[in-house]
Amino acid sequence: MTGLLVLLFFLIAGNLLQSSFALPIPGSIIGMLLLLVFLMIRGRTPESLSQISKTLSPLLPLFIIPVSVGIVTQKELLAENGIALLVIMAVSIVPGAIVCAAIMKIGRKNSAE
Amino acid sequence: MLNELLHMPLFWAMLTIAAFTVGQHVYRLLGNTAFLPPILTGIILVSVVLEVTGINFDTYMEGGQYLHLMLGPVVVMLAVPLYQFIHVMKKEWLRISLAISLGSGTTVAVAVVMAHLWIGNDPITMTMSTKSVTTPVAVTVSEQLGGISALASAFVIITGVFGALMIPPLLKSVRLDDPKAMGLTLGVCAHAIGTSRAIELGNQQAAYSAMAMTLTATLHAVMLPWIM
Structure with missing residues (x-):
């Protein structure tokens, strides 16, 4: 439970910072960055945090289902642009993947060690 | 009843x-x-x-x-794997940072420009910009950008499915398929779904994919609100 408490503490801190300074970055992301800084200062991950992380990670997709079901409110938009959107998503992967893999490969023969 | x-x-x-x-x-x-x-x-x-x-x-x-x-706490929780990856990437941080920022930047830029020219609907364009970010972050960020969070989730999932299917044969055909490049690319372009594919390919691919996915999500969550 301590792990969840830590997560909520940083989430609330992130939300407070976001709203008091009207930051464009979402509160949960600010909370994550704060937690990252905390972990770096502390130098290791507390047991309670690794525990909650192990418990919650497999459930992550479940928490995303409700907002994703909102797709039912976008039927017209999808009927009109569905094909274009699919083509854009498929095509845009190719240049990104090649840039990314090329940078990982440039200047070395084989990194599989 | x-x-x-x-x-x-x-x-x-x-x-x-x-x-x-x-x-x-x-x-x-x-x-x-x-x-x-x-x-x-x-x-x-x-x-x-x-x-x-x-x-x-x-x-x-x-x-x-x-x-x-639970989405909020789960996004905060991403700091845990991120902290571990920072140790892993120390040795190659420059190469990894460049691959992640330029690779993810390219795929998002191409998608945003295509959406703008082809569809020309601002909320769709905004939403498209979060397509390479893992779903919990994409949903949160697209709300912030004035996009449509339900669509963000659909874009991310479909991008993930396409990426997981296309990237392994694509990289093989251009001979850029060493384990680190493959893992990193799957994480950058196909986030969590790409990472499940990377787990099937091997340990090194899996580690690099998970790292790339988390770093891409963080980078985009911080940068997109200023750029878009």
Whole structure:
């Protein structure tokens, strides 16, 4: 439970910072960055945090289902642009993947060690 | 009585969990196919039930919000793997940072420009910019940008499915398929769904993919609100 408490503490801190300074970055992301800084200062991950992380990670997709079901409110938009959107998503992967893999490969023969 | 049940928030929370569980079983039965990640099955099942019963999304969300509430803590939790990856990438931080920022920047820029020219609808363009970010972050960021969070999730999942299917043969055909490059690219372009594919390819691919996915999500969550 301590792990969840830590997560909520940083989430609330992130939300407070976001709203008091009207930051464009979402509160949960600010909370994550704060937690990252905390972990770096502390130098290791507390047991309670690794525990909650192990418990919650497999459930992550479940928490995303409700907002994703909102797709039912976008039927017209999808009927009109569905094909274009699919083509854009498929095509845009190719240049990104090649840039990314090329940078990982440039200047070395084989990194599989 | 049926009508009462369909307006009970707890029923919809239960149905969502049931749909996800079915999704996990289907995924396993089909040999972990990239075509049908559990989340996609879950979304389809719940949407079908809503269509059939004629219940609107707001009524559904009265129950769905119980699960949705956990999205915030789960995003904060990403700091845990991120902290571990920072140690891993020390040795090659420059190469990895360049690959992640330029690779993800390229795919997003191409998608945003295409969406702008072809569809020309601002909320869609905004939403498209979050397509390479892992879903919990994409949903949160697209709300902030004035995009459509439900669409953000759809874009991310479809991008993940396409990426997981296309990237391994694509990189093989251009001979850029060493394990680190493959893992990193799957994480950058196909986030969590790419990472499940990377896990099947090997340990090194899996580690690099998970790292790339987390770093891409963080980078984009911080940068997109200023750029878009």
